[in-house]
Amino acid sequence: MPDRPADDAEADPTDAAEDAAATTLGAVREPQRLHPLTLLLRVGTSLPALVIILLPILRNPGSTENVTSLVLGALYGVFALPAILLQYWRFSYRITPKQIVIQSGVFNRKNRSIPIERVQNIQIERNLVARLFGIAKVKLETAGSTSTEGSLEYVHQDEARKIRQVVRSFQRDAEGSDAAAANADAEDAADRDTLLDMPLRRVLLSGAFRFSLLYLAVIFTVLELFNPEALVERVLRARGRMEWVSEIVFSHPALAILATVGAAIVLGWLSGIGVHVARYYNFRLWLDGDKLRKRHGLFTVTEGTIPLDKVQALILRTNPFMRAFGWYELKVQTIGLDVEEQGHRVIAPFAGAERILELARQVRSVQLPESFTRVSRLTIRRRFIRYTAVLAALLLPAVYFWPAGWLHLGGVVLPWWGFGLVPFILGWAVLQYRNHMYASGEDGFYIRRGVLSHYLWILPVEKFHVFHATASIFQRRLGLKTLFVDTAGAATFEYPEVIDVPAAEADAQFDTLYRRFRRLYRGRVEAATGAPDTRLAPDERPHLPVDEAPE
Structure with missing residues (x-):
């Protein structure tokens, strides 16, 4: 286990404060309301919908076809804003040594009771706006739940830490560990060790191995609201290049397609870096007694806890590029899964193979088998036939219904060229076979799978x-x-x-x-x-x- 850096105590002054709060805060027995700024943030998140409703009026104020937009805008003011106010007013929560009670709903009242001993993780999230106002979102997750069991959006950031520490202190009392509860602060300070931290340089490096279509989707969504031809024409004609670009596009369509694909790849790569930096900026993982705790995020800072006894499986993930340089990602699968992370929690986004195994052994005793057994070679035939059948099912109807005046390459309708993917399908089936292995040991079962991942x-x-x-x-x-x-x-x-x-x-x-x-x-x-x-x-x-x- 790596030694904790000497400046860790200065880097996280809030940890000592929230540990000390366990013995002084006590239970929040009276119903509590969310932070008043919750109203302002909820109104702010609803404004983009209002802008879309009023967009026709903003684009063409003098048009007589804006009646619908005016009516919808009026309905927003009459119903949406009062609904936001009533939802805030009718929401309350309280914490007792036995349970967390959340009451919500305007017309249909909900009274949700979450037993203290079932709370697996209390995750604190602070997006950029919340950090500016000093508030935070608290997400309560329980064992066996497929979603967040309860959410407090928003409370003061100090209140969020106090809620987490109160629940922990009640859980210690429920376990009957009087000695551990009495010495909780000392034990936490002794057992808390930094396992992994990622400076900005490491986060940027890990993002270089990622690919994301998020920003591409945002770009295409924006283009749906505006006329892309008018935008391109306005930009390029201003520089006197519109005719030159048009000649290239119409005379060399294949070149235009390749340029579009290349631009999409570059944007996807840059998007992957951006998404990764936003998610894992200032990543830190440390051991807190029998729990793993992590904190990360650029715009939204997330703090979460993973109890070691709730970990069900370990998952090492890489891709061909990361694997060539010896980089891996470590995930854990827990009883209470987080749907935002597809049922798996990342505890090490990017590290070398040896470092990943060291971290894995902090969670479970891991001894990788010396050899793995491949599945049957017949899987190549089965996969090849199945994938080719799917390809044919997609292309043959397209060939039959292809209009005579549409694109033909070499005198052959375009869908027929899709069967040129058959050799690649065979190669894909072979790669799946080569990467699909398993091994059985006295301590567990090991499975390898995947081509791109x-x-x-x-x-x-x-x-x-x-x-x-x-x-x-x-x-x-x-x-x-x-x-x-x-x-x-x-x-x-x-x-x-x-x-x-x-x-x-x-x-x-x-x-x-x-x-x-x-x-x-x-x-x-x-x-x-x-x-x-x-x-x-x-x-x-x-x-x-x-x-x-x-x-």
Whole structure:
């Protein structure tokens, strides 16, 4: 574990303050309202919609076709602004040693009670405007939730830190750790160590390996509101270049297409750098007792906590360019997933392979296998046939309905040229085969997958929830199966499975995983009850803690 820099105490003066607040603040028993500036920010976020409504009037004030815009603008003033005021007035929250109670709603009142012991993470977000006004957004996440369970938008930034510390102190009391609660401040100061920080130079370097279409989407959205031809003509004609550009576009359409694609790639690359810097600027990860804490962000500063006991799996991600230079990203999969991060929380956005493994071992005991087993080579045939069939299903109707006067290349309608992608499809299937491997160890199951994004899943045995082997009708004809391993909090689109394993090997791996999980489970039952048999009397079986009734 790296030593903590000497200037860390000066770099984060708020940490000591929020630790000290645990013993002095107590419970927020009376209902509390959000910060009054919440009203101003909510009105501000609604103004872009009003501008879009009034845009026809702004562009052509004398037109007689602006009645609709005037009516919608009037409805905004009559209904939207009062609704914002009522929503603020009818929102309140309070915190007790047992629960967090949030009341909201104007006509349909909601009373949400979040048990203190179920709160997994209290995330504090401060965007640029919130930082200017000294306020923050508090997001409450619970175990097993697929979204934010509760949100306080906005409270004073000091109040946000106090809320987080009060909940932590109540959680310590609920666990019955009196000694730990009494010495919480000293333990936090002793156990808090910086694991990773990223200066601006490292963030810029990591952004250079990213690609994003975000700003491209923004550009095209803006062009939808204005006439792009008029903009281009106005800019280029002012410089006397419009005719020259027009001649190139019409005489060399292929060159124009290549230039457009090149410009899109450059903008996407620059967008990737911008998005990455905005997200991970001043990134810092540190260990706080049995939790990982991180803080990062340029425009929106986010502070979050990841309890180590809630981590279900580790995920190492890279891409061909990052891999060539030895750079990786480390994610963890937790019970309470964050939908904004696709079910995975990034704890190391960019680091070398050895550094990533060191950080991974801070979370779980990791020992990578010496060798991995590839899936069956028959997967190349299966993938090639499937992808080619999809391509044909898209192109053949286009060929049939292609108008006679539309673009023809070499006397052949354009969609036929799409079948030139077939060799690339074969190459893609081969790459998927070469990068799809798995390994089984005493401590867990390891899966490698991906072409443009390489993933390595590390699934500890004790975190297995479901594992099964399935076979489609086409796999059964080839003697193949798909081995799926599920853990709590798995994302919808990024999940660990081994596709096209020989059926006998898949069944053997299934039995091996089951035996290891059963052996671990029986050991825990024996440690808890003194007997390895799970068929015990009801009063002798180990039970999960029973939730106390809310106040």
